[in-house]
Amino acid sequence: MTIDTEKTVTVFGGSGFLGRYVVRELAKRGHRIRVACRRPDLAYHLQITGNMGQVMPIQANLRYPWSIDRAVEGADHVVNLVGVLAETGRQTFDALQSSGARLVAEAARGVGAGMTQMSAIGADGSSASGYARTKGEGERAVLETVPDARILRPSIVFGAEDQFFNRFAEMSRFAPVLPLIGGGKTRFQPVCVNDVAKAVAMSVDGLVPGGAVYELGGPEILTFRQMMEKMLAVVQRKRGFLNLSFRAAERLAGMMSFLPGAPLTSDQVQQLKLDNVVSDAAIAEGRTLAAFGIQPQLLEAILPTYLVRYRPQGQFTQPGSRDNGLNRPEETA
DSSP: OOOOOSOEEEEETTTSHHHHHHHHHHHHTTOEEEEEESOGGGSGGGGGGSSTTTEEEEEOOTTOHHHHHHHHTTOSEEEEOOOOSSOBTTBOHIIIIIIHHHHHHHHHHHTTOEEEEEOOTTOOTTOSSHHHHHHHHHHHHHHHHSTTOEEEEESSEESTTOSSHHHHHHHHTTOSEEEEEGGGOOEEOOEEHHHHHHHHHHHHTTOSOSSEEEEEOOSOOEEHHHHHHHHHHHHTOOOEEEEEOHHHHHHHHHHHTTSTTOSOOHHHHHHTTSOBSOOHHHHHTTOSGGGGTOOOOOHHHHHHHHHGGGSTTGGGOOTTOTTOOOSOOOEEO
């Protein structure tokens, strides 16, 4: 199949972690990209990912329909990557992931553009988690409005700028123990940000059928604890684990809710009660990375490329050093 290049693609949330990789993939394919975000000045660095004038940051806010309409004017395809892991002020789950997704879809339909919606494994309109519920509502709104839209649901996404492994690696520099909520038994299927970005770009190019929900996971399923153990091995630190029951974690999250940028929220604790892996139905129906012809990258092959700075002496840490994390971490009940 010949790829239809030089489309005008509007990417909402293009200045974020995943967004910068998506913009790069689209630029490589020759598309013209509008990076729609609240702070265009924070997206200027993306202009060097393409040729002169190929990547253009513009201002848009999913809470203001007129700014969405302006951002998609003349677009051939619209990609919505907007999402938040925790609510802050007017940036709520409902405003961005539910109502915002519907507004983007309506704007795309208004100009006759195709659409790719970024969701998440676990999205469910009836979920007790506000994050998962609004992701599910956003999916439904998009498919009702743009029936041939592509919905992508990744598991936890890892990469150089991620807010998961970087956060816990930083914590391991100072904390003697790392928390394991619910005993660290929740299962994940971590997927590389490069693989997700390629899937987005291929959906823009129409290389997978529309009107479907694709679940994107990496090549292995790991528990939360196993991911922490892999991270500790990479940063070469030995740390213990503190098991927190879900009830204790919810109480802790409640106490932290008054802090700016709280590291744990009650909604995140709720999400951890369910596994975050590709479903059997998606595998059976071919709605995974296999549909894109993408061979997912292993976690242990990518983590050392960006977590090395958290080692005791950074890249100069010698194997076998005293705090090398090669022994089995201790566990605290």
